[in-house]
Amino acid sequence: MKIDERHLVQLAAVVKTGGVTEGAALLGLSQPAVSRTLSMLEARIGEPLFIKGRRPLQPTLLGRALADHGQTMLSASRKASDFVESFRVGKSGVVRVGGTPFFMDALIAGMIAEFQNQHSDVRIDQTYGYFPDLRAALHADQIDLAICPIDILDEGSGLEFQHILPGRNVVACRVTHPLLIKRRPQPAHLLDFPWVAPPPGSPLLADLRSMLLSFGATEVKIRYSGGSLMSVIHYMKAADALTIMPHSVVFALRNEKSITALPVSVPHPERALGLLKRSDAPRTPAVDHFARHVRTSFDNLKHLIKRHEQSVVWGS
Secondary structure, eight states, X not given: OOOOHHHHHHHHHHHHHTSHHHHHHHHTOOHHHHHHHHHHHHHHHTSOSBOTTOSSOOBOHHHXXXXXXXXXXXXXXXXXXXXXXXXXXXXXXXXXXXXXXXXXXXXXXXXXXXXXXXXXXXXXXXXXOOHHHHHHHHHTTSOSEEEEEESOOOTTOOEEEEEEEEOXXXXXXXXXXXXXXXXXXXXXXXXXXXXXXXXXXXXXXXXXXHHHHHTTOSXXXXXXXXXXXHHHHXXXXXXXXXXXXXXXXXXXXXXXXXXXXXXXXXXXXXXXXXXXXXXXXXXXXXXXXXXXXXXXXXXXXXXXXXXXXXXXXXXX
């Protein structure tokens, strides 16, 4: 025997509220319509659903069992409706974000936590990559959003780029580095020390070579390479090695009081950090909310980063 699920839901509402009128109001239906449904259901199964003469209505043993099934359906329907509404306003869902390792670890991870403090039902799936990998992942629909530095997009790339922070590199070292004692360290002084190479594939690697060439170097003394941000930090805390980092990353590490920037001017990369997504990507509220949160967070950071650059890195 096949029973219409809608009939069980209406039965559950009546049992829950104790009356046909109340049950109809709970479901947003008319009282006559619910009464007809209960009569049809009783006729179909050939058994009474309620004990006659009892007010409020009291279900029979069979009526209670069928109402329990209907309540399960009603609860599932309510949860589905709540989920749809939550998804529609961006309070639930999944955001797949990829980004360059140093930026993700130093800056974006904290922004993700702040975002989820307000959107606890949104799951963030994070991956690492540099621009070529992130571009491929976007086109393959493996990520919704990329956060990375780029210079310029090719015409017809099918991507949109929103600028959030200008490119700015610094030479990073530990806070007790000998060069910090010098009153005015010169670029040539940096060539006396070993270097930590940025991860393979990072645009910082090309920046490092270009910078050292501008300092007059003929070779690079690499002593450590391939490390994550945390491993590079721990290495540099115990060594007089130098490395190149985005200034915003050094800024993010300022409270640890272990890594700082040398007051030496270096060439600026012709790149900017920004949000990258497919032009034809379907609109997903949770992704839109997260992208807006990242933009707002960087807008709030910009003046602090600028102040840090002027007062801490370069002096008055």
